[in-house]
Amino acid sequence: MKIKLIVFDLDGTLYDLEDVSLMNYMIQIDYIKMKTNMRDKEITQLFKNNGIYSQRNEKSKSCTELFAKMGFDLEEWSEFRENNFLVKKINKIQGVDDELMSQFGKVGTLILLSSNSNKNINDILKHLEINSNYFNEIICSDKNCCIGTFSKYKVMLDLLKRYNVNSQEIISIGDRFLTDIEPVLKINGIGLLINKPISLRKILLDLENDKLSTCEGYKLFKSVF
Numbered sequence: 001m002k003i004k005l006i007v008f009d010l011d012g013t014l015y016d017l018e019d020v021s022l023m024n025y026m027i028q029i030d031y032i033k034m035k036t037n038m039r040d041k042e043i044t045q046l047f048k049n050n051g052i053y054s055q056r057n058e059k060s061k062s063c064t065e066l067f068a069k070m071g072f073d074l075e076e077w078s079e080f081r082e083n084n085f086l087v088k089k090i091n092k093i094q095g096v097d098d099e100l101m102s103q104f105g106k107v108g109t110l111i112l113l114s115s116n117s118n119k120n121i122n123d124i125l126k127h128l129e130i131n132s133n134y135f136n137e138i139i140c141s142d143k144n145c146c147i148g149t150f151s152k153y154k155v156m157l158d159l160l161k162r163y164n165v166n167s168q169e170i171i172s173i174g175d176r177f178l179t180d181i182e183p184v185l186k187i188n189g190i191g192l193l194i195n196k197p198i199s200l201r202k203i204l205l206d207l208e209n210d211k212l213s214t215c216e217g218y219k220l221f222k223s224v225f
Helices: 021-035 040-049 063-069 074-084 098-104 118-128 152-162 177-185 199-208
Strands: 005-008 109-113 135-139 170-174 190-194 218-222
Touching (some): 005 152, 021 040, 021 074, 152 177, 177 218
Parallel strands (some): 005 109, 005 170, 170 190
Antiparallel strands (some): 190 218
16 A cells, blocks of 8 residues: 555544533534524534534534534634634643654655644644644645635545545545545545544554554545445
């Protein structure tokens, strides 16, 4: 297996999402309250219907993509989220370290793809003490390489063209199937669904030895489209 492009999710992949999941959920609720007359029960039902949860769930979807569909100003949403996100709630000990990302960089070109905002991403990387230069690109909700609404699927298609790789040479690593894995499967790529950030150590070892396979730490998905 020749891997040229490794696409990493951020939240829940480079650090444990459970550290901030409830905080993120409340930020999302507060933003909708500011923009609409919806009550708490209506908002929680809306979120449930659209795969937005208060706890880690591999079936979760992107709240940013939901807000875009609802017609909200994503720049305003990014600013609101940045002003309320407390990066110090992230436990660095359970996150990925600088050395591990350095080793991944020897396997292939690294891309960081997240529906979070650019400021939050850089704050999180700084908190985790990960050098952002390991990533050839950081693509996110307010630093989008594609025209129109942010979509990981559209980004994946764009990456194939710009990096001149075939679909079997790209891997997407993340903790949520619908947002991190399904988009790469739609372009006939490979997805690795992790349980916890510590699973990345096993993935690195398997990549180096060309032995990727579903195990306790992660699930391997190949396209069925």
